[in-house]
Amino acid sequence: MKRPLLSLTTVGLSIRDETLVKSMLQVVAGKTASAWTFSDGLDVDLAFCNPQSALVLVLTNRANETGRPHCVALVRDGACAQPLATSIHAPLQVGAFISLLDSVSASAVRDRAAPALAPTPRPTSTLMPMLVDDTSESGDGFAETVRRLAKEHTAGTWRISHAGLDAVLLMPERRVVLSVPLGADAAAALAGNAGCAAPLWLDATDAAHVREAPSTLPLERLLWMVGLHAPRAAQPQWLATARVRLRQWPDFGRVGMVPAHLALSALLAHAPHDAAELAAASGNELADVEAFLGACAASGLLDIEPGPAPTTPAVAPRRVSRLFQRLRGALGIGG
Amino acid sequence: MPQEYKLLITGSMGAGKTTAIAAVSDIIPVSTDVHNSDRTTSDKASTTTALDYGEVTLPGGDKLRIYGTPGQARFDYMWQILGAGALGVVILVDNSQPDPLADLRVYLHAFADTVREGRAVVGIGRTESHPRPDVGDFHGVAVELGLALPILSVDVRRRDDVLLLLDVLFHQIEALAGASRESHT
Numbered sequence: 001m002k003r004p005l006l007s008l009t010t011v012g013l014s015i016r017d018e019t020l021v022k023s024m025l026q027v028v029a030g031k032t033a034s035a036w037t038f039s040d041g042l043d044v045d046l047a048f049c050n051p052q053s054a055l056v057l058v059l060t061n062r063a064n065e066t067g068r069p070h071c072v073a074l075v076r077d078g079a080c081a082q083p084l085a086t087s088i089h090a091p092l093q094v095g096a097f098i099s100l101l102d103s104v105s106a107s108a109v110r111d112r113a114a115p116a117l118a119p120t121p122r123p124t125s126t127l128m129p130m131l132v133d134d135t136s137e138s139g140d141g142f143a144e145t146v147r148r149l150a151k152e153h154t155a156g157t158w159r160i161s162h163a164g165l166d167a168v169l170l171m172p173e174r175r176v177v178l179s180v181p182l183g184a185d186a187a188a189a190l191a192g193n194a195g196c197a198a199p200l201w202l203d204a205t206d207a208a209h210v211r212e213a214p215s216t217l218p219l220e221r222l223l224w225m226v227g228l229h230a231p232r233a234a235q236p237q238w239l240a241t242a243r244v245r246l247r248q249w250p251d252f253g254r255v256g257m258v259p260a261h262l263a264l265s266a267l268l269a270h271a272p273h274d275a276a277e278l279a280a281a282s283g284n285e286l287a288d289v290e291a292f293l294g295a296c297a298a299s300g301l302l303d304i305e306p307g308p309a310p311t312t313p314a315v316a317p318r319r320v321s322r323l324f325q326r327l328r329g330a331l332g333i334g335g
Numbered sequence: 336m337p338q339e340y341k342l343l344i345t346g347s348m349g350a351g352k353t354t355a356i357a358a359v360s361d362i363i364p365v366s367t368d369v370h371n372s373d374r375t376t377s378d379k380a381s382t383t384t385a386l387d388y389g390e391v392t393l394p395g396g397d398k399l400r401i402y403g404t405p406g407q408a409r410f411d412y413m414w415q416i417l418g419a420g421a422l423g424v425v426i427l428v429d430n431s432q433p434d435p436l437a438d439l440r441v442y443l444h445a446f447a448d449t450v451r452e453g454r455a456v457v458g459i460g461r462t463e464s465h466p467r468p469d470v471g472d473f474h475g476v477a478v479e480l481g482l483a484l485p486i487l488s489v490d491v492r493r494r495d496d497v498l499l500l501l502d503v504l505f506h507q508i509e510a511l512a513g514a515s516r517e518s519h520t
Contacts, residue, residue, distance in 0.1 A: 077464065094434045095468035154467070174466050220470075251470045252499060253458075253488035262502055266510035269483070270453070323340070324505045326393045331359060333502050 006108055007039040008046040008101075009069070012053025017074055017090060021048050024092050032098055034105040045108045046101070048074045051084050060084075070104045072155075085204040086155045088172075096172065099154040141234070142167075143226050143298040145196040150174065150219060157207035158199045163189040167222065168202070168210045175216040182217060184229045190222075191230030191298070220299065224255035227298025228291050235294050243305040244293065245272040250301060259334055260284055264292050272305035337396035342501075343418050344387075345446070346427030347438045348406030351460050351491035353387045355427065356403050358497040360389025386417065414445050423454035423504045427491065428473070431461040436468055436476050443480050450482045453511040456504045458489040458496070 008025070010018045022038055029036075036046075042059065049056050051073040059071055060083075072088055073081035081087035088100055140148070142162045149158055149169060158169045165186060166179040180186050202210065246268040250261070263282050267273060273281065279289040296302050328334075344352045356364045365388040387403030402417050404410070418424060426442045428435050439457065449455050459473060473486045485503045489496040 089465065091431075091433060093430075093432075093465065093467060095436055095472055099467060172467050174469060248471070248474045249485035249487070249503070251486070251488050252503070253490075253496060254462075254470075257499055259502075262506045263510075265485070266503075266506040269485070269507075270510045324509055326395075326397070327340075327391070327399060327505065328502070330391050330393050330399070331498055331501065333498050 004034040004105065004108075005037065006034045006045040006101075006105055007037050007043075008048065009039050009042065009044045010048045010074075011042075011055045011059060011071075012050030013048060013074060014050075017048075017050075020090065020092055021074070024094070024097050027094060028098050028101065031094075032105065033102045034108075036101060042069070044069045046070045046072065046104045048072055048088075049084060051075065051079075051081050051087075056084065068108070070108070072100065083204055085157065085202075085207050096154075099172075103154050140196055141194075142190045142192075142196045143223055145199065146219065146223060147300050149199050157202040157210060159202055160196065160199045162196045163192050163194070165190060169199075169219060170211065170216065173216075174219045176219050176222045177210050177216050178222075182222065182225055184225075187225040187229040188231055188234075191226045191234045218254040220251050220254040221256060223299045224250065224295045227295035230294050230298065232290075235290070236297055238304060239290060239293050239297060240275055243272040243274045243277075244268070244296075244302045245305055246296060246301055247303045248301050250296065250299060255295075255299070260288065261292055264289065268296075337398060339397070340399045341421040342399060342401045343404065343414075343421045343424040344401060344427065345404040345414060345424055345442055346406060347429060347432065347441075349432075350406065350427035350429040350438075351458075352403035352406065352427055355425070355458075355491040355497045355500075356387050356389040356401050358491060358494040359391060359501070360401060361392050362390055364389040386413065411445060418446060418449060421449070421454075423456070423508060424449050425500050425504065426455060426457045428457065428459050429461055430459050430465040430468070435459070436472060439473055439476050440480070443477060443482055447480070447482065450477075450484050453484070453507050454504070455484050456500050456507065457484060457486040458491065458500050459486065460489060460491060462488040463490075 008021075010021050013021070025036060025038055042062065045068055047059055047069040049059065049071050056071065059069065063069060063071060070086070071084050072086045073084040074090055074092075075081050075087050076090050088096060142160070145160060146167070146169065149160075150171070154172050156171050158171070160167045160169065167190070168177040169175075170177065178186065246265060249265055249269060252261070260282070264278060264284065267278060267281050275286060275289050275293055278284075278293075279286045282289070293302070344355050346352055353364065353366055386405055389401045389403075391399040391401070393399065399422075402421075404414050404417055424446050426439070426446070428439050428442075432438060443450060446455060457473065459470060462469075470486050470488060477484060477486070485507065487500065487503065489500060491497050
């Protein structure tokens with residue numbers, strides 16, 4: 001199937017940064033969902049902008065009226081992206097560049113296919129059409145909604161209101177601002193069974209206020225805590241009995257580390273276990289293992305193994321040798 | 336007779352190998368730094384030309400010797416030499432570089448056997464200032480190569496993060512060795 005052809009330009013950038021964008025376009029050729037070409041005009045789908053340029057206002061007014069172009073601030077460390085809501089940092093990275101192009105491509109292609117459904121522009125300071133992610137109307141829980149949002153949107157600022165709490169997701173930083181400190185009670189409330197409300201995209205003005213929040217936490221930690229402290233009734237029904245395998249290790253650098261979770265992760269990454277098997281193999285309480293599995297499930301890290309459990313019960317493995325105990329002792333590692 | 340064990344820390348120039356070794360070594364690490372002649376690849380003023388060395392002394396006099404490989408590609412022949420007989424390898428990636436996914440591919444290729452044996456862990460640095468690509472993207476690179484290993488966001492300037500990488504590595508090796516013992520009973 002022929003890839004759609006989209007165009008991009010630069011506005012107000014230095015020669016160095018314009019050359020950077022053009023070079024990156026060549027590097028990613030063939031790796032994006034759509035084919036992209038550089039244009040010197042303003043009738044384009046995507047514009048990399050110096051947010052301080054006077055032309056940005058012209059471009060954003062055009063975007064409000066026609067839905068094009070998608071304006072992205074190209075900024076370096078310490079620079080402010082305002083008044084633009086979307087930014088990308090220089091030096092450009094291939095992965096981030098591809099993600100941005102694919103994200104813009106998805107909405108641009110959709111708008112071209114069904115122009116009558118394109119968002120109605122608002123005569124306000126909104127710099128992008130307001131987008132409501134309506135995919136969560138199916139009754140998905142909070143964790144599922146957050147995971148889907150993070151997968152589908154690599155830019156923008158999104159608010160999710162659930163269980164009387166507000167969570168604002170900052171993309172592409174993958175960080176979250178919560179209306180309350182994230183303790184066990186708040187996490188349990190967010191894990192509640194009721195379907196989660198649709199996320200709302202915040203415009204530049206609202207997003208700027210949120211980004212000034214004194215503290216944020218990694219998105220991964222939010223999901224981990226929600227799963228770890230979810231009430232039994234809010235856990236996936238298959239969690240207690242299904243044999244699961246860890247598809248990907250938890251990013252303990254972002255979710256926070258409990259020593260017992262390292263051993264559980266190692267066992268589950270190597271072979272499938274159900275909760276009872278994992279508790280026996282690790283020597284942990286079943287309730288703690290189920291909480292760990294809940295955190296992995298909320299984070300989208302588990303694969304369910306098909307088929308029945310083996311007839312031979314698993315033997316609880318002991319630590320390999322005294323070597324690692326001695327190494328941990330010498331290094332001051334607990335657990 | 337005291338036993339000696341070896342651990343390898345590898346990764347591209349500027350990824351934090353020297354810093355990571357310094358965070359855990361009992362001795363002041365030996366570091367062979369010289370002026371960096373390749374400022375287009377990395378803006379560091381100095382870089383390691385041969386290798387870094389640190390050690391941890393265990394009760395009874397046994398030693399864990401920690402080697403940091405030179406990050407420059409022209410020294411890649413040393414990676415296999417240094418890796419032979421190692422307990423495991425820690426791969427550090429700098430997420431602020433232009434193509435950190437490609438950087439990881441280089442080291443996963445170079446240490447593929449060690450990774451398949453479950454004796455490797457990856458630490459991604461500078462994710463706070465450069466959140467993309469994310470850990471899921473790096474995991475995708477490993478999956479593409481038919482490999483699986485822990486990949487964590489870390490800041491090797493923090494000793495606890497370096498210890499986290501080592502502890503994850505130790506747990507991996509223990510889990511696989513325990514499973515291996517089961518299969519032979």
